[in-house]
């Protein structure tokens with residue numbers, strides 16, 4: 001049966017809006033963009049022309065449009081809270097680019113308002129719904145590496161000024177590498193391991209000023225975070241989020257289990273390469289070594305690389321591992337609302353992630369271990385047998 005499309009309004013016609021609008025037009029056929037708005041009317045007008053959107057208007061006019069059910073908030077993080085509250089108060093569901101808000105208090109207000117009004121307020125990322133992270137989740141749930149014990153998560157880069165057309169906001173209050181890139185890693189970890197229990201962290205700014213398009217911009221936030229997390233399942237691990245690292249061989253995300261290890265692809269992408277390191281294989285290689293113990297040690301060290309195995313993705317993926325499928329979570333949310341089922345991205349998950357992001361800064365500022373106040377369920381895994389770009 002052909003279902004009616006869900007009306008979407010977009011506030012914020014900047015860099016990332018191109019990906020969403022292209023994907024909605026070409027792939028997420030259950031969505032229809034009714035209007036777009038920006039604080040600069042000319043940006044909304046250009047976006048309307050480029051994507052054939054019926055209306056370019058002010059955010060206020062967009063919020064008054066009855067055909068719009070979900071508002072896609074693609075503004076900068078500093079105004080996410082304010083705009084998310086305006087959307088909810090206009091009686092519409094929120095799908096916000098990450099993060100949902102900048103503090104637990106703000107996220108609480110958003111989530112409680114949404115609940116009172118019977119609305120959803122969720123935030124990106126939706127990359128964890130991609131074939132890479134979903135394959136890892138299935139492998140973990142099937143016990144392929146045993147019980148998860150630890151992990152390492154690392155997003156270490158030189159800074160967004162190398163590529164972004166207007167990167168100054170990444171160094172202002174409400175941004176920095178943890179709030180900007182942490183959501184991908186933390187949401188993926190929660191999807192894989194469940195809710196977080198405790199967080200500690202140290203943080204530093206590598207440079208007091210960053211050179212952005214020839215001008216020196218003051219750094220208002222730490223740009224290198226070294227955190228430790230404990231999950232309710234008792235897995236513990238470290239997380240490095242940095243705009244101060246020129247290069248590194250650190251893995252982006254690895255999970256360590258009682259029987260092996262799992263290499264998770266870039267949490268900022270939908271596809272990528274999944275690898276399993278088998279403890280059993282390594283043990284049998286060492287056991288087969290007949291010479292005395294120094295040789296056994298050498299076997300362990302030198303043949304460790306032979307125990308990793310690339311796993312075919314268990315869900316459909318674009319041949320290009322960098323294919324940007326942003327909007328998958330929005331499409332799923334719209335389908336969930338139509339079909340009266342739970343959206344995979346949900347308010348409790350988004351709030352838990354906001355609390356964790358803020359917790360790294362609180363732990364660093366107060367030199368304490370932060371005990372998480374919120375929890376959430378793991379978001380539903382994707383079903384098998386789907387077509388690419390579909391969620392049900």
Ligand SMILES: NC(=O)c1ccc[n+]([C@@H]2O[C@H](COP(=O)([O-])OP(=O)(O)OC[C@H]3O[C@@H](n4cnc5c(N)ncnc54)[C@H](O)[C@@H]3O)[C@@H](O)[C@H]2O)c1
Pocket residue numbers: 011012013014015016017037038039040043059074075076077079097098099166180
């Ligand atoms: N750029 C990326 O590659 C990327 C990737 C993933 C996620 N994101 C996220 O997407 C969001 C937007 O990032 P971006 O890179 O597109 O930023 P951007 O600065 O390019 O675009 C933001 C847009 O929002 C508009 N805006 C700001 N405040 C507004 C307000 N109060 N009312 C109406 N419009 C307002 C700006 O005029 C601008 O057009 C951020 O949350 C960012 O973390 C960006």
